[in-house]
Amino acid sequence: MLMGEEDRFSLDVDVAGPYSTVNQGALAAAAQEIGLPVNPPEDFGGDHIEWIGPLRLCLARPTDDVVVLWQGSRLNVFTLPPSDLIASKLIRYDPTDQADIQFLTVQQRMCIEDVERAVGRLPEPFREDALVRENLLNLRRDLLRWNS
Numbered sequence: 001m002l003m004g005e006e007d008r009f010s011l012d013v014d015v016a017g018p019y020s021t022v023n024q025g026a027l028a029a030a031a032q033e034i035g036l037p038v039n040p041p042e043d044f045g046g047d048h049i050e051w052i053g054p055l056r057l058c059l060a061r062p063t064d065d066v067v068v069l070w071q072g073s074r075l076n077v078f079t080l081p082p083s084d085l086i087a088s089k090l091i092r093y094d095p096t097d098q099a100d101i102q103f104l105t106v107q108q109r110m111c112i113e114d115v116e117r118a119v120g121r122l123p124e125p126f127r128e129d130a131l132v133r134e135n136l137l138n139l140r141r142d143l144l145r146w147n148s
Helices: 024-033 082-091 095-107 112-119 130-146
Strands: 012-016 048-052 067-071 076-079
Touching: 024 048, 082 095, 082 112, 082 130, 095 130, 112 130
Parallel strands: 012 048
Antiparallel strands: 067 076
16 A cells, blocks of 8 residues: 555555564564554454564565665564565465455566565575465566557
């Protein structure tokens, strides 16, 4: 949403726990003060924060090429380059992920090789994951269809 996709409204903020410098307990306490739950039940339908731990985090470690979405005096909100975001979505590759990927490829032209390199930067359990690899092939097919 912060990158300009008008039809995508997320009710949560994802925090990549292993890459964050924030204290998880302090974040949870601050969020509770403003009525924003952290990791609520799956069926929760409101705004919330999701703290994503290392077992579920299918996202490359940030490097110097992050995209700053917002910067304050005590908080910096950033994301990774589009190829890394696309690689992270290959663990599911559901219709919402596909729409996100289409949006990202329109915003910044990239080739499948950029995404393949990004898959190589994913955390160890995901780099060679069979589903990620299968969906990389599906993405190759879909990019040809989307760009024609």
